[in-house]
Amino acid sequence: MDEELRRVIFETFSEVFETMFFTFLEPLEEAPVREDLACGRFVEATISYSGGCNGSFLFYFPWELGKNITVNFLGVDEDEVQDGQVKDTAAETANMAIGGLLGKLDPAGKASLAIPQARVLADFSPETLLGKSNLCMFNTEFGILWVVGTHA
Protein backbone atom coordinates (compact mmCIF):
# COMPACT_ATOMS: atom_id res chain seq x y z
CA MET A 1 0.00 0.00 0.00
CA ASP A 2 1.59 3.28 -1.00
CA GLU A 3 2.27 5.98 1.53
CA GLU A 4 -0.12 8.50 0.00
CA LEU A 5 -3.01 6.04 0.35
CA ARG A 6 -1.99 5.36 3.95
CA ARG A 7 -2.01 9.07 4.66
CA VAL A 8 -5.48 9.56 3.17
CA ILE A 9 -6.75 6.52 5.07
CA PHE A 10 -5.44 7.91 8.37
CA GLU A 11 -6.98 11.36 7.72
CA THR A 12 -10.34 9.95 6.73
CA PHE A 13 -10.59 7.38 9.50
CA SER A 14 -9.48 9.94 12.09
CA GLU A 15 -12.28 12.26 11.03
CA VAL A 16 -14.84 9.50 11.58
CA PHE A 17 -13.48 8.36 14.93
CA GLU A 18 -12.99 11.87 16.33
CA THR A 19 -16.30 13.28 15.08
CA MET A 20 -18.62 10.40 15.91
CA PHE A 21 -16.81 8.54 18.73
CA PHE A 22 -14.50 11.16 20.34
CA THR A 23 -11.69 8.63 19.88
CA PHE A 24 -8.22 9.36 18.60
CA LEU A 25 -6.26 7.11 16.26
CA GLU A 26 -2.49 6.89 16.31
CA PRO A 27 -0.98 5.18 13.25
CA LEU A 28 1.44 2.41 14.10
CA GLU A 29 4.42 1.85 11.83
CA GLU A 30 5.24 -1.53 13.31
CA ALA A 31 3.10 -4.23 14.83
CA PRO A 32 3.65 -5.22 18.46
CA VAL A 33 5.78 -8.31 18.95
CA ARG A 34 3.84 -11.55 18.81
CA GLU A 35 4.01 -12.04 22.57
CA ASP A 36 2.22 -8.71 23.13
CA LEU A 37 -0.57 -9.23 20.62
CA ALA A 38 -3.99 -9.01 22.27
CA CYS A 39 -6.13 -11.92 21.15
CA GLY A 40 -9.70 -12.83 21.95
CA ARG A 41 -13.08 -11.39 21.09
CA PHE A 42 -13.09 -9.10 18.07
CA VAL A 43 -15.65 -7.57 15.74
CA GLU A 44 -14.88 -7.85 12.03
CA ALA A 45 -16.49 -5.40 9.61
CA THR A 46 -16.17 -5.69 5.85
CA ILE A 47 -17.11 -3.37 3.02
CA SER A 48 -16.31 -3.18 -0.67
CA TYR A 49 -16.85 -0.89 -3.64
CA SER A 50 -16.79 -1.25 -7.40
CA GLY A 51 -17.31 0.68 -10.63
CA GLY A 52 -14.66 3.15 -11.70
CA CYS A 53 -12.38 1.90 -8.96
CA ASN A 54 -12.55 -1.28 -6.94
CA GLY A 55 -11.60 -2.06 -3.39
CA SER A 56 -12.42 -3.93 -0.23
CA PHE A 57 -11.58 -3.32 3.40
CA LEU A 58 -11.72 -5.43 6.53
CA PHE A 59 -11.73 -3.82 9.96
CA TYR A 60 -10.85 -5.73 13.13
CA PHE A 61 -11.98 -4.06 16.36
CA PRO A 62 -10.95 -5.54 19.72
CA TRP A 63 -14.18 -6.00 21.65
CA GLU A 64 -13.33 -3.26 24.20
CA LEU A 65 -12.75 -0.77 21.40
CA GLY A 66 -15.99 -1.76 19.69
CA LYS A 67 -17.91 -1.42 22.95
CA ASN A 68 -16.40 1.95 23.81
CA ILE A 69 -17.03 3.56 20.45
CA THR A 70 -20.62 2.30 20.72
CA VAL A 71 -20.94 3.92 24.16
CA ASN A 72 -19.74 7.22 22.72
CA PHE A 73 -21.78 6.88 19.52
CA LEU A 74 -25.05 6.28 21.33
CA GLY A 75 -24.28 8.39 24.38
CA VAL A 76 -25.23 5.62 26.81
CA ASP A 77 -23.60 3.92 29.78
CA GLU A 78 -21.34 0.93 29.18
CA ASP A 79 -23.72 -1.49 30.89
CA GLU A 80 -26.53 -0.46 28.54
CA VAL A 81 -24.69 -1.53 25.38
CA GLN A 82 -25.87 -4.70 23.66
CA ASP A 83 -23.72 -6.98 21.51
CA GLY A 84 -25.85 -6.29 18.44
CA GLN A 85 -25.23 -2.57 18.82
CA VAL A 86 -21.46 -3.13 18.88
CA LYS A 87 -21.70 -5.11 15.64
CA ASP A 88 -23.89 -2.46 14.06
CA THR A 89 -21.53 0.33 15.11
CA ALA A 90 -18.59 -1.56 13.58
CA ALA A 91 -20.48 -1.91 10.29
CA GLU A 92 -21.47 1.75 10.29
CA THR A 93 -17.86 2.74 11.07
CA ALA A 94 -16.72 0.82 7.99
CA ASN A 95 -19.47 2.54 6.00
CA MET A 96 -18.45 6.04 7.10
CA ALA A 97 -14.70 5.41 6.87
CA ILE A 98 -14.71 3.90 3.41
CA GLY A 99 -17.46 6.21 2.20
CA GLY A 100 -15.25 9.11 3.23
CA LEU A 101 -12.19 7.50 1.66
CA LEU A 102 -14.05 7.01 -1.62
CA GLY A 103 -15.05 10.65 -1.55
CA LYS A 104 -11.35 11.51 -1.81
CA LEU A 105 -10.19 8.69 -4.09
CA ASP A 106 -13.20 8.85 -6.40
CA PRO A 107 -14.46 12.46 -6.33
CA ALA A 108 -16.52 11.91 -9.48
CA GLY A 109 -18.57 9.34 -7.59
CA LYS A 110 -18.36 6.57 -10.16
CA ALA A 111 -17.85 3.77 -7.64
CA SER A 112 -20.73 2.27 -5.68
CA LEU A 113 -20.32 1.32 -2.06
CA ALA A 114 -21.74 -2.05 -1.00
CA ILE A 115 -23.67 -2.60 2.22
CA PRO A 116 -21.20 -3.27 5.07
CA GLN A 117 -21.31 -6.53 7.02
CA ALA A 118 -20.14 -7.25 10.55
CA ARG A 119 -19.67 -10.35 12.66
CA VAL A 120 -18.30 -11.23 16.05
CA LEU A 121 -15.15 -13.35 16.17
CA ALA A 122 -15.11 -15.16 19.49
CA ASP A 123 -11.42 -15.98 19.50
CA PHE A 124 -9.37 -14.06 16.97
CA SER A 125 -5.65 -13.50 16.78
CA PRO A 126 -4.41 -10.53 14.73
CA GLU A 127 -1.22 -12.53 14.23
CA THR A 128 -2.89 -13.83 11.07
CA LEU A 129 -2.75 -10.30 9.66
CA LEU A 130 0.93 -9.69 10.29
CA GLY A 131 3.12 -9.29 7.23
CA LYS A 132 0.31 -8.23 4.89
CA SER A 133 1.49 -5.33 2.73
CA ASN A 134 -1.98 -3.77 2.79
CA LEU A 135 -2.24 -3.73 6.60
CA CYS A 136 -2.84 -0.51 8.55
CA MET A 137 -2.77 -0.42 12.35
CA PHE A 138 -4.12 2.33 14.56
CA ASN A 139 -3.49 2.46 18.27
CA THR A 140 -6.36 3.66 20.46
CA GLU A 141 -7.05 3.90 24.16
CA PHE A 142 -8.88 0.56 23.93
CA GLY A 143 -6.53 -1.47 21.77
CA ILE A 144 -5.31 -1.61 18.20
CA LEU A 145 -7.69 -1.22 15.27
CA TRP A 146 -6.46 -3.46 12.45
CA VAL A 147 -7.44 -2.63 8.87
CA VAL A 148 -6.62 -4.64 5.76
CA GLY A 149 -7.55 -2.99 2.49
CA THR A 150 -7.07 -3.07 -1.24
CA HIS A 151 -7.79 -0.27 -3.70
CA ALA A 152 -7.33 -0.29 -7.46
Next chain:
Amino acid sequence: MAFNILVADDSETMRAVIKKTVSMSGVPVGEFHEAANGKEALAVLAETWIDVILSDINMPEMGGMELLKKISEDEELKKIPLIFITTEASDARREEAQKFGVAGYVKKPFQPETIKAILYEVLEKAYAHRLEENAGEENGEESDF
Protein backbone atom coordinates in the same frame (compact mmCIF):
# COMPACT_ATOMS: atom_id res chain seq x y z
CA MET B 1 -47.08 22.30 16.73
CA ALA B 2 -44.72 19.34 16.59
CA PHE B 3 -43.24 17.57 13.61
CA ASN B 4 -43.43 13.88 12.77
CA ILE B 5 -40.05 12.68 11.59
CA LEU B 6 -39.19 9.57 9.58
CA VAL B 7 -35.62 8.29 9.92
CA ALA B 8 -34.54 5.83 7.21
CA ASP B 9 -31.18 4.05 7.62
CA ASP B 10 -30.26 0.36 7.56
CA SER B 11 -28.15 0.88 10.70
CA GLU B 12 -30.26 0.70 13.85
CA THR B 13 -27.58 2.47 15.86
CA MET B 14 -27.32 5.27 13.32
CA ARG B 15 -31.11 5.72 13.48
CA ALA B 16 -30.83 5.98 17.27
CA VAL B 17 -28.02 8.55 16.97
CA ILE B 18 -30.00 10.66 14.49
CA LYS B 19 -33.11 10.55 16.68
CA LYS B 20 -31.10 11.59 19.72
CA THR B 21 -29.44 14.41 17.77
CA VAL B 22 -32.79 15.70 16.52
CA SER B 23 -34.34 15.41 20.00
CA MET B 24 -31.59 17.62 21.40
CA SER B 25 -31.77 20.16 18.57
CA GLY B 26 -34.77 22.05 19.92
CA VAL B 27 -36.99 21.17 16.98
CA PRO B 28 -40.44 20.27 18.38
CA VAL B 29 -40.83 16.55 17.66
CA GLY B 30 -44.22 14.86 17.67
CA GLU B 31 -43.35 11.29 16.75
CA PHE B 32 -40.33 9.50 15.36
CA HIS B 33 -40.88 6.74 12.82
CA GLU B 34 -38.16 4.45 11.53
CA ALA B 35 -37.39 2.50 8.39
CA ALA B 36 -34.45 0.25 7.50
CA ASN B 37 -34.73 0.92 3.76
CA GLY B 38 -36.68 2.85 1.16
CA LYS B 39 -39.36 0.20 0.86
CA GLU B 40 -40.14 0.36 4.58
CA ALA B 41 -40.08 4.15 4.39
CA LEU B 42 -42.75 4.14 1.67
CA ALA B 43 -44.87 1.80 3.80
CA VAL B 44 -44.64 4.25 6.71
CA LEU B 45 -45.51 7.17 4.42
CA ALA B 46 -48.58 5.31 3.15
CA GLU B 47 -50.01 5.04 6.66
CA THR B 48 -48.62 7.88 8.72
CA TRP B 49 -48.49 11.67 8.53
CA ILE B 50 -44.81 12.55 8.18
CA ASP B 51 -43.46 16.10 8.07
CA VAL B 52 -39.81 15.48 7.21
CA ILE B 53 -37.72 12.52 6.12
CA LEU B 54 -34.08 11.98 7.13
CA SER B 55 -32.66 9.26 4.91
CA ASP B 56 -29.44 7.45 4.13
CA ILE B 57 -28.70 6.70 0.47
CA ASN B 58 -26.91 3.34 0.67
CA MET B 59 -29.56 0.90 1.96
CA PRO B 60 -30.52 -2.65 0.93
CA GLU B 61 -33.71 -3.47 -1.04
CA MET B 62 -34.40 0.16 -1.90
CA GLY B 63 -31.86 2.91 -1.43
CA GLY B 64 -32.44 6.53 -0.60
CA MET B 65 -32.11 7.83 -4.14
CA GLU B 66 -34.85 5.49 -5.38
CA LEU B 67 -36.98 6.52 -2.39
CA LEU B 68 -36.51 10.16 -3.35
CA LYS B 69 -37.49 9.43 -6.94
CA LYS B 70 -40.64 7.56 -5.88
CA ILE B 71 -41.61 10.42 -3.57
CA SER B 72 -41.04 12.99 -6.32
CA GLU B 73 -43.54 11.13 -8.51
CA ASP B 74 -46.37 11.41 -5.96
CA GLU B 75 -48.34 14.66 -5.78
CA GLU B 76 -48.76 14.53 -2.01
CA LEU B 77 -45.51 12.86 -0.94
CA LYS B 78 -43.37 15.29 -2.91
CA LYS B 79 -44.45 18.05 -0.53
CA ILE B 80 -42.59 16.30 2.30
CA PRO B 81 -39.00 17.57 2.52
CA LEU B 82 -36.34 14.85 2.42
CA ILE B 83 -32.84 15.38 3.80
CA PHE B 84 -30.09 12.92 2.94
CA ILE B 85 -27.68 11.95 5.74
CA THR B 86 -25.10 9.87 3.93
CA THR B 87 -21.47 9.01 3.25
CA GLU B 88 -22.10 9.51 -0.49
CA ALA B 89 -21.38 13.16 -1.08
CA SER B 90 -19.91 13.35 -4.57
CA ASP B 91 -20.97 16.23 -6.81
CA ALA B 92 -22.64 13.74 -9.13
CA ARG B 93 -24.76 12.33 -6.31
CA ARG B 94 -25.74 15.77 -5.03
CA GLU B 95 -26.74 16.89 -8.52
CA GLU B 96 -28.81 13.77 -9.01
CA ALA B 97 -30.52 14.36 -5.67
CA GLN B 98 -31.22 18.01 -6.49
CA LYS B 99 -32.77 16.95 -9.79
CA PHE B 100 -35.37 15.01 -7.79
CA GLY B 101 -35.96 17.75 -5.28
CA VAL B 102 -33.88 16.82 -2.23
CA ALA B 103 -34.34 19.43 0.48
CA GLY B 104 -30.94 19.05 2.15
CA TYR B 105 -27.74 17.05 2.25
CA VAL B 106 -25.60 16.11 5.27
CA LYS B 107 -22.39 14.17 4.93
CA LYS B 108 -21.47 11.47 7.47
CA PRO B 109 -19.63 11.83 9.81
CA PHE B 110 -21.55 14.84 11.08
CA GLN B 111 -21.55 17.26 13.96
CA PRO B 112 -24.90 17.58 15.79
CA GLU B 113 -24.90 21.29 14.95
CA THR B 114 -24.97 20.47 11.24
CA ILE B 115 -28.11 18.37 11.62
CA LYS B 116 -29.73 21.06 13.72
CA ALA B 117 -28.91 23.84 11.25
CA ILE B 118 -30.15 22.02 8.18
CA LEU B 119 -33.28 20.77 9.94
CA TYR B 120 -34.24 24.28 11.00
CA GLU B 121 -33.47 25.62 7.52
CA VAL B 122 -35.59 22.98 5.80
CA LEU B 123 -38.48 23.16 8.27
CA GLU B 124 -38.59 26.96 8.18
CA LYS B 125 -38.77 26.86 4.42
CA ALA B 126 -41.46 24.18 4.28
CA TYR B 127 -43.48 24.99 7.37
CA ALA B 128 -42.87 28.62 8.30
CA HIS B 129 -46.47 29.06 9.36
CA ARG B 130 -46.31 26.13 11.77
CA LEU B 131 -43.11 27.32 13.36
CA GLU B 132 -44.70 30.75 13.87
CA GLU B 133 -47.70 29.12 15.56
CA ASN B 134 -45.34 27.17 17.80
CA ALA B 135 -43.50 30.35 18.78
CA GLY B 136 -46.84 32.05 19.44
CA GLU B 137 -48.00 29.24 21.72
CA GLU B 138 -44.78 29.44 23.68
CA ASN B 139 -45.33 33.18 24.16
CA GLY B 140 -48.85 32.55 25.49
CA GLU B 141 -50.66 34.17 22.60
CA GLU B 142 -54.30 33.22 22.31
CA SER B 143 -55.63 31.84 19.07
CA ASP B 144 -58.73 33.28 17.39
CA PHE B 145 -62.01 31.40 17.86
